[in-house]
Amino acid sequence: MSRRIPPGDNLLRWVCDSCSSIHYENPRMIVGCVAEWEGKILLCKRAIEPRHGLWTVPAGFLEKGETTAEGAQRETLEEANARVEIAALFSLYNLPHIDQVYLLFRGRLLDANVSAGAETLETRLFEEADIPWDQLAFATVRNTLTHYLSDRARGHFGFHIGTIEHKTREREAGRS
């Protein structure tokens, strides 16, 4: 494999030197959800890097053959052994510096049985007042939870889209 611009293209790609097949690399989707049970929100303490020991909503890479909502449901099952019914898409965050796009849904847990999956140290259903804001793993999670609680308080959930440029600088764009 070597990096060159294939005919008709305008970007460097990995191209096989023997068979000329092109290995395209594109941004990946992270899918997950804000899952509620009787007003409480499911968070998972990460057992893996990055951000080992910090809290996140269940989320992970979308896999081939599944829809974005199915991926969010699967991640919730894998990370928290929790069964969730997915509602609307709630937020989209672009992370162009690491080639990721987060798609986070709203969800309703089918019961309160949650427990740590293989990539999780601990799961917990948090009352709003108890959310560990200074122990959240990612800006995407912090922003999404902030919008979620604000929307819930005003009685109407919107859809939020934004871009996180790097760890400290963020901008929000658009809303519907």
Place this chain on the structure above:
Amino acid sequence: MSRRIPPGDNLLRWVCDSCSSIHYENPRMIVGCVAEWEGKILLCKRAIEPRHGLWTVPAGFLEKGETTAEGAQRETLEEANARVEIAALFSLYNLPHIDQVYLLFRGRLLDANVSAGAETLETRLFEEADIPWDQLAFATVRNTLTHYLSDRARGHFGFHIGTIEHKTREREAGRS
């Protein structure tokens, strides 16, 4: 490279036999927009397969380092030499059978100068009554245009999410 399940994973992946590095394959995003100029909608007649000769909104694979809106803007420039201002996200379609997720925005053209890019045979600004419904390239485009015109008529644009299972069977899910 051979296909096997890496330690701690539960899916078959391509793994290098000599260095054990894993080549993850994940679904890809197609980004594009419904771009308007004075009520008319920009469509492009495809110069490439699949669906050579049929009409589509400008759209293509999201590339590394760009946000979803930037990708939609770039595709509009590449396919129609058109400069567009991107507004809100308008639709998301899952195409799990081909591992794609479409993200289509609403956009406003900065001027009426549009012309065919390298992957386009012809560009045109269509009045609603002239849209070539039986010559559209993809179900994602047909569904998005249908919702767009319906929302525009009622004076409020929503966000639409759905899944296209294969060429003939479709289901719509959710709306906000």
